[in-house]
Amino acid sequence: MNATAPVPFTVKETGSGRPVLLLHGGAGPASMRPFAALLAERQDARVLLPTHPGFDGTQRPATLDGIRALAAAYTALLAERGLTGVTVVGNSIGGWIAAEMGLLDDGRIAACVILNGVGITVPGHPLADFFALRPDEVAALSFHDPARSPLAAADRFTQAQRATMAANRETLSTYAGREMADPTLAGRLAATRVPTLVAWGTADRIASLGYGEAYAAAIPGAVFRPLADTGHLPQLETPETVLAAVAEFTTP
Numbered sequence: 001m002n003a004t005a006p007v008p009f010t011v012k013e014t015g016s017g018r019p020v021l022l023l024h025g026g027a028g029p030a031s032m033r034p035f036a037a038l039l040a041e042r043q044d045a046r047v048l049l050p051t052h053p054g055f056d057g058t059q060r061p062a063t064l065d066g067i068r069a070l071a072a073a074y075t076a077l078l079a080e081r082g083l084t085g086v087t088v089v090g091n092s093i094g095g096w097i098a099a100e101m102g103l104l105d106d107g108r109i110a111a112c113v114i115l116n117g118v119g120i121t122v123p124g125h126p127l128a129d130f131f132a133l134r135p136d137e138v139a140a141l142s143f144h145d146p147a148r149s150p151l152a153a154a155d156r157f158t159q160a161q162r163a164t165m166a167a168n169r170e171t172l173s174t175y176a177g178r179e180m181a182d183p184t185l186a187g188r189l190a191a192t193r194v195p196t197l198v199a200w201g202t203a204d205r206i207a208s209l210g211y212g213e214a215y216a217a218a219i220p221g222a223v224f225r226p227l228a229d230t231g232h233l234p235q236l237e238t239p240e241t242v243l244a245a246v247a248e249f250t251t252p
Contacts, residue, residue: 007073008059011050015040018110019083021074022049025092025118026130026172027233028056028164030150032091035235038243050074054171056164067093067119067175067182071100078108087250091115091235092206093176099185099219102194111250112196115242116204116232117215118176120186125211131169131178142232144203189218196222197249199242201230223249 012029014036022039024032029051036049052070054060064070074097078086086109090098095117102112118127128141139149157165172180196219200212209226216224225245230238 007061007064007077008053009050009073009077010058011048011077012036014047014049015043015045017044017046019086020045020047021078021086021088022047023074023088023090023094023097024049024052024055025090025094025233026168026176027092027150027236028168031233031236032094035239035242038239039246042243043247050077052171052175054174055168057167060171060174065174067096068100070175071097071104075101075104075106075108079106084108085110087111087113087246089113089115089235089246090117091233092118093172093180095119096176096180096182096185099189099192099196099215102192102196102219103188105194109194112194113246113249114196114198114215115234116201116207116212117198118180118207119182120189120211120215120218121181121183122186122211122214125208125214127180127211128206129178130180130206131173135165138206141205143237144201144229144231145237148237186214186218190220192219192222195249197225197245198222199225199227199234199245201227201232201234201237203230204232206232225249 040047088098095114096119098112135151139146139151143149198216216222
């Protein structure tokens with residue numbers, strides 16, 4: 001996709017100060033909203049939380065059909081808004097988008113934080129087959145304490161909620177493919193020059209700790225930080241721990 005083409009982004013903005021771009025994963029923007037509020041409240045931060053086009057009923061241009069295209073569109077968004085010194089924080093496919101943005105950076109990004117990202121292939125550490133899993137199985141694999149997952153109440157979801165979740169899965173598949181990986185990504189990450197923190201919930205059974213270690217190893221100079229007692233969505237399960245890790249990494 002042409003990065004200069006207009007994209008109908010829906011962006012929720014909170015707080016003021018240094019810009020932070022939060023990129024959600026397949027769980028949708030709701031999985032980032034509490035952390036966005038916490039970040040804006042606790043730190044001097046202007047937090048931008050976009051909804052990836054196609055999620056939660058938003059429109060997705062047909063040309064926006066992959067993670068690299070989405071990363072290019074977000075890179076263009078930073079330029080359109082005149083943002084510099086941006087910290088990009090992404091979870092799951094959001095971490096993949098952040099990694100791709102690090103490769104595209106034109107000097108606007110100060111740091112990338114990848115939280116239990118996907119996108120690379122790691123021999124011996126396959127990703128879980130997300131699209132073959134029931135909601136309760138996703139909860140069991142994604143959380144240290146599955147009872148804390150919003151999916152723990154999936155049997156009580158309304159018809160509208162189920163429809164939104166199904167549509168979000170379809171959009172996720174369009175962007176990331178069923179394997180949620182690009183075989184070229186790990187090799188391309190060697191060109192990354194943006195300071196990068198790879199933080200990983202150690203209880204993640206969607207993408208294992210070994211997978212996270214390999215992610216960090218693929219990025220020159222990346223800092224790897226295991227996060228205890230949390231799973232695939234640490235910003236939702238243990239937000240205080242993530243907040244501290246981000247603050248420590250990004251504070252001069």
